[in-house]
Amino acid sequence: MKKFLALVLFIAACADKSAQRPRPITPRASGHVRVHEEQRRAYFEGATAGISRIDSLELGAPPPRFEEAQIGRQIIPSESSEARTGRRRIAVLLPKNNPVAEDLKRAAQLALFNLRNDSVELVFFDTDSTRSSGRDAAREAVAGGADVIVGPLFGDAVEGAAGAASNIPVISFTTNRDAVGKNAFSIGLMLEDQTAKIARFAAGADAGRLLILTPDSTSGRAVRRAFRDSAAGIEIAGDAVYDKRNLQSVIRKLTNYDERSREHSEYSKSVEERLAYLIELREKFPEDYEAVFDHTRFANSDAEVAFLEALRADLRRRPTLTPAPFDSVFIFGDDVNDLVMIGSTLSYFDVRPDSIKIFGLSQMNNDAVLREISLRGAFFPMANSALNAKFEAAFERYFRAKPNRLAAQAYDAVALAAALPRIDVAALRDQEGFAGLLGAFRFKPDGTAERAMDIMQIISNGRARVVKPAEGF
Secondary structure (H helix, E strand, O other): OOOOOOOEHHHOOOOOOOOOOOOOOOOOOOOOOOOOHHHHHHHHHHHOOOOOOHHHOOOOOOOOOOOEOOOOOOOOOOOOHHHHHOOEEEEEEEOOOOHHHHHHHHHHHHHHHHHOOOOEEEEEEEOOOOHHHHHHHHHHHHHOOOOEEEOOOOHHHHHHHHHHHOOOOEEEOOOOHHHOEOOEEEOOOOHHHHHHHHHHHHHOOOOOEEEEEEEOOHHHHHHHHHHHHOOOOOEEEEEEEEOOOOHHHHHHHHOOHHHHHHHHHHHHHHHHHHHHHHHHHHHHOHHHHOOOOOOOOOOOHHHHHHHHHHHHHHHHHOOOOOOOOOOEEEEOOOOHHHHHHHHHHHHHOOOOOOOOEEEOOHHHOOHHHHOOHHHOOOEEEEOOOHHHHHHHHHHHHHHOOOOOOOHHHHHHHHHHHHHOOOOOHHHHOOOOOEEEOOEEEEEOOOOOEEEOOEEEEEOOOOOEEEEEOOOOO
């Protein structure tokens, strides 16, 4: 009998008792016996006994520091620690002297600290971005009795680690879906899955004529394909690529700025000429003044002059007259600076956020993007839960710095590795899913994580709000 199908990953810290567990998505195999709710509750209460909530972490000592490769040589090679002693050993494979990896290590420590389970050990091994580093670190971890591997961070290192780990599960942070499979998983946020979710949202959000704007890079091409594959019901107005050197010229062309600017110039000239004519007529030939105003639109010539003066003032405040040849735009960048540059360049060519809809991915959840006026109102998907804010606050209290956005993934990976009743490949492929700091997720057959994601909208003062809550996977 399968004991517990939907483990709450934040088992350690601050499980919200009002939150619902992810519901099953796929039918159960015939003959499978469902665990009764009483059994599940009894297991959960037993597993979480004595575990503090994350909002009380300021009490007690800071998380312990774990040195690299603390595994003792006396352990029998290739025999898991859990099988031999009843203790579970989690090997964490991350680079040294890497700011992102340091935050992941700290999050892993915080997860173990919250778990307060003496039967779980956390041990760190150094890797870099190469296949050989992942292979060598995994071999050492397996020889030391590791039951599960968390990491590595980079795709090539993940492939090396998975091959050396054999049947031991590897829960990595790579977003390279080609690096996972068999015993290798990724708890990362996959670009293609995010893209599919925002494309489906855009289709139901009256996106109108939509422009796709992505970088000329491997990730840009993958995102562009994923959006098109999920864009049923959307009229694609254009599909363009850019690099940092030609971004301004690309957007200038896409927005048809030169033609719009020419039209604006010609119309402004006609307004100026008509206004000058009326004013001159009023001054030189007052008796003819009232006879030449536009009788179809104005009560008298003074009303037409007032209108033309207001129109002239408005035209002087804007560089174009007609709107851009698209109603919405999907943007993606190789880094967040690309997004800020795209937003400001669109605005410069008179495509303002109040005139179009902007869609993006979770990379928009960044202070620089959230505070960029030209991106206000943009929509993006985000894996999140109320627990993540508590985790970030606890992280900042202990380490005096805000965590990298990947840190929550490290917390969830260690919590999952530590709290599952049985840690093996089959257990990780449980399709009912798990609930962690970043909301509900499950591992798909290809090893990537499928996540329930909210749709957010940037509002003001560097904030975003939920406009569409997550609806399952």
